[in-house]
Amino acid sequence: MSNEYRNDRNVTNRRSRTTERPVSYREADYYNYDEAPKPRASQQRRPAGQGRPVQPGPEYGQRQQRPGSTSMRSQMPSQPVYYEPEETEMPRRKSSSGRGNGYEPSRNGGRNGNGGGRGGNGGGNARPPRSGNGGRNTRPPRERKASRSGKAPRRKNPFKTFIKTVLITALILLVIALGVSYAMTKKAYSLMAYEEAGDLDKEKLTTDGVTNILLIGNDSRLNGEDGRSDAMIIVSISSKTGKVLMTSVLRDIYVEIPGHGSNRLNAAYAWGGPELLMKTIEQNFDIPVNRYVLVNFEAFAGVVDAVGGIDLELTADEVVWVNAYLNEYNELRGKEFGYDYLNDLEGGMLHLNGAQALAYSRNRYIGTDFGRTERQRKVMEEIIKKLPGTVIKDFDGFVEALCPNLTTNLTLSECYKLVLRAPFALRYERVSGSIPLENTWQNETIDSMAVLGIDFEANKEYLKENLYYAPKKETEEEGPTE
Numbered sequence: 509m510s511n512e513y514r515n516d517r518n519v520t521n522r523r524s525r526t527t528e529r530p531v532s533y534r535e536a537d538y539y540n541y542d543e544a545p546k547p548r549a550s551q552q553r554r555p556a557g558q559g560r561p562v563q564p565g566p567e568y569g570q571r572q573q574r575p576g577s578t579s580m581r582s583q584m585p586s587q588p589v590y591y592e593p594e595e596t597e598m599p600r601r602k603s604s605s606g607r608g609n610g611y612e613p614s615r616n617g618g619r620n621g622n623g624g625g626r627g628g629n630g631g632g633n634a635r636p637p638r639s640g641n642g643g644r645n646t647r648p649p650r651e652r653k654a655s656r657s658g659k660a661p662r663r664k665n666p667f668k669t670f671i672k673t674v675l676i677t678a679l680i681l682l683v684i685a686l687g688v689s690y691a692m693t694k695k696a697y698s699l700m701a702y703e704e705a706g707d708l709d710k711e712k713l714t715t716d717g718v719t720n721i722l723l724i725g726n727d728s729r730l731n732g733e734d735g736r737s738d739a740m741i742i743v744s745i746s747s748k749t750g751k752v753l754m755t756s757v758l759r760d761i762y763v764e765i766p767g768h769g770s771n772r773l774n775a776a777y778a779w780g781g782p783e784l785l786m787k788t789i790e791q792n793f794d795i796p797v798n799r800y801v802l803v804n805f806e807a808f809a810g811v812v813d814a815v816g817g818i819d820l821e822l823t824a825d826e827v828v829w830v831n832a833y834l835n836e837y838n839e840l841r842g843k844e845f846g847y848d849y850l851n852d853l854e855g856g857m858l859h860l861n862g863a864q865a866l867a868y869s870r871n872r873y874i875g876t877d878f879g880r881t882e883r884q885r886k887v888m889e890e891i892i893k894k895l896p897g898t899v900i901k902d903f904d905g906f907v908e909a910l911c912p913n914l915t916t917n918l919t920l921s922e923c924y925k926l927v928l929r930a931p932f933a934l935r936y937e938r939v940s941g942s943i944p945l946e947n948t949w950q951n952e953t954i955d956s957m958a959v960l961g962i963d964f965e966a967n968k969e970y971l972k973e974n975l976y977y978a979p980k981k982e983t984e985e986e987g988p989t990e
Contacts, residue, residue, distance in 0.1 A: 686928075689924075689927055689928070690924055692903060692927075693920070693923050693924045693927050694920065695907065696907040696911050696923075697911075697920050697923050699907060699908070699911035699912050699914075700911050700912075700914045700915070700916055701914065701915040701916075702915075702916065702917065702919075703782070703802075703915050703916070703917060704917055705782055705783040705786065705798070705799075705800065705917040706783045708783060708786055708787070708798040708799075708917070709798070709917055711796065711798040712798075713798075713799060713918075713922050713925065715796045716748070716976065717746060717747040717748040717976075718744060718745070718746045718747075718748065718795075718796075718975050718976065719744065719745045719746075719799075719926075720742055720743070720744050720795060720796060720797045720798075720799070721742075721743045721744075721797075721799045721800065721801060721918075722740065722741075722742055722743075722782070722785070722786055722789065722797050722799070722800040722801070723739070723740070723741040723742075723743055723800075723801050723803060724737050724739070724740055724777065724782060724785065724800055724801070724802045724803065725737070725738050725739035725740075725741075725803050725804075725808065725884075726738055726777075726802060726803075726804060737759060737774045737777035737778075737785065738759075738870070739756070739759075739869075739880075739881070739884055740756070740757045740759065740773070740774075740785070740789075741754055741755065741756050741757070741881075741884065741885070741888070742754070742755045742757060742789070742795075742797065744795075744971075744974075744975055745929065745933050745936070746936075746974070746975045746976070748975070748976055748977075749974060749975060749976070749977065750936050750937060751936055751937045751938070751939050751974055751975075752933055752936045752937070752938045752939070753939050753940075753941070753971075753974050753975060754885055754888065754938070754939070754940045754941075755940075755941055755942065755943055755971065756881035756882075756884065756885060756940075756941070756942040756943070757773065757789065757942070757943050758773070758877050758878070758881065758942065758943065758944065758960060759772060759773050759774035759877065760772050760773070760774075760877060760958070760959055760960045761773045761943070761944065761959070761960050761962055762952065762954060762959035762960060762961055762962075763776075763788055763792045764788075764791065764792060765779070765784070765788050766784070766787050766788060766791060767784075768780075768784075770954075771957075772957065772959055773785075773788065773789075776788040782800040782802060782917070785800075786798060786800060792964060793943070793964070793967065793968055793971060794968050794971075794972075795971055795972075795975065799916070799917060799918055799922070800916060800917060801914055801915070801916045801918070802914065802915040802916065803913065803914060804913050805837070805840075805866060806913045807910055807912075807913030807914055808862070808865075808866050808869070809837075809861075809862030809863050809865065809866045810862060810909035810910055810913060811862070811891060811906075811909060811910045812860070812861065812862035812865040812866070812887070812891065813861055813862035813909060814898060814902070814905060814906040814909040814910060815891055815894040815895060815898045815906075816894065816898070817859050817860055817861050817862075817865075818859070818860055818865055818887065818890035818891065818894070819857060819858070819859050819860075819890070820857070820858065820860060820865075820868070820886060820887070820890065821855075821856065821857045821858070822850075822855045822856070822858055822868070823855045823874075824853060824854055824855040825855075825874055826855065826868065826871065826874060827850050827852065827853055827854075827855050827858075828853070829867075829871040829873060829874060830850055830860075830864055830867045830868050830871070831849045831850055831867075832867075833866075833867035833868075833870050833871060834847070834848055834849060834863060834864065834867045837863055837866065837867060838863075848861065848863045848864055850864060865887050868883055868887065869883050869884045869887050871883065878942060881942050882942070885940045885942075889938070889940070892938070896934070939974060941970070943962070943967050943970070943971075944960060944962035944963070944967055945966060945967055945970055948962055948963040948966045948967060949961065949962040949963070
């Protein structure tokens with residue numbers, strides 16, 4: 509091989525940037541070979557005759573020859589050919605790779621400053637380097653990321669972010685409140701005594717939107733079912749009418765007792781306990797009653813003391829009877845004669861503690877049994893008013909004073925449901941009354957017993973109207989139409 513041929517090959521193939529090296533271009537680089545390539549943005553325009561030598565590529569459709577081959581050498585000009593860069597815009601195409609094609613910016617064109625290929629320094633339309641190191645340390649311009657749909661992402665709405673934060677916070681607080689209320693219910697329920705009521709336990713707590721719970725105040729001095737049913741109050745929570753109805757049922761009503769014939773109502777409790785008493789009320793008044801809470805003297809006085817006492821207006825005669833009933837209660841709890849007496853014998857608005865409120869509720873010598881049940885409901889109304897604040901301030905003291913003296917057939921889950929309904933029930937209209945209604949009863953003597961004969965249909969209608977019949981909305985009468 510001649511030295512001339514060897515020198516020509518070396519000049520053609522070596523990777524130097526001298527002007528003697530012919531540069532070949534791929535056929536895909538140009539559509540029209542008469543047009544010069546678009547100059548790089550980082551390259552200054554040079555005068556004519558000082559550009560880099562360019563060897564035009566083959567005609568379209570011909571096979572491109574490798575540099576250094578015989579055919580390529582035969583086509584090489586004897587003198588370098590220079591092209592004057594023109595200010596023309598070349599058509600752009602998308603590059604499938606990151607290398608670029610020499611006249612359009614590649615995806616990493618600004619990174620190495622060589623968007624036109626591996627060894628070139630074209631860069632296409634890339635941003636010119638800030639230093640003389642070929643743009644290797646030049647950071648590409650920051651662009652907003654496009655979404656999958658091709659649109660720029662929207663900026664977050666601060667109002668929506670605020671609402672979302674509020675909702676999440678409220679949800680967390682709700683979960684915490686539910687957990688705390690369940691723990692409090694479980695603690696209170698653990699202090700109660702559970703006693704089954706036969707088949708009534710299998711019935712639903714709430715029927716047709718109404719929950720009926722029978723409060724039984726017996727005259728036993730210890731927790732249990734001994735003694736007589738001194739007071740019977742049906743507490744009804746109706747979501748249909750939006751009312752909490754407290755209905756006192758007089759114990760001398762002459763009723764039909766299932767399996768025992770006819771007798772006074774309180775005889776049902778003496779013969780069959782809470783189960784028979786609830787069945788008797790349900791049969792005679794057509795309302796489902798299947799849950800009960802039994803309260804004795806100690807629990808009644810304890811809950812009044814737990815709420816800090818109550819304020820009631822008493823007459824002078826009522827003050828005398830309160831002190832008289834206190835004598836018996838003081839003897840039962842081992843207190844001296846005259847303990848807790850009311851000193852204001854003229855009456856008026858007085859503050860009563862637990863023992864005094866109990867004595868006030870037991871008085872049946874003023875107003876007979878109707879007056880006694882009315883006084884019992886007054887005491888309960890005052891307790892309900894002060895109950896929420898007491899639970900928040902001193903929950904432990906409240907449950908310890910009340911719950912150990914309660915007996916019920918309510919389950920833990922049912923008690924928890926009632927606790928969850930309490931905030932809504934407190935907004936319901938509270939209505940109190942007694943059965944029999946006024947002008948629906950008469951005194952009778954049957955089998956040598958003084959009893960109350962009542963009109964059952966009228967009293968059934970009273971219960972159903974307040975529990976199941978939603979009040980009708982008043983509508984304005986339409987005026988005459990033209």
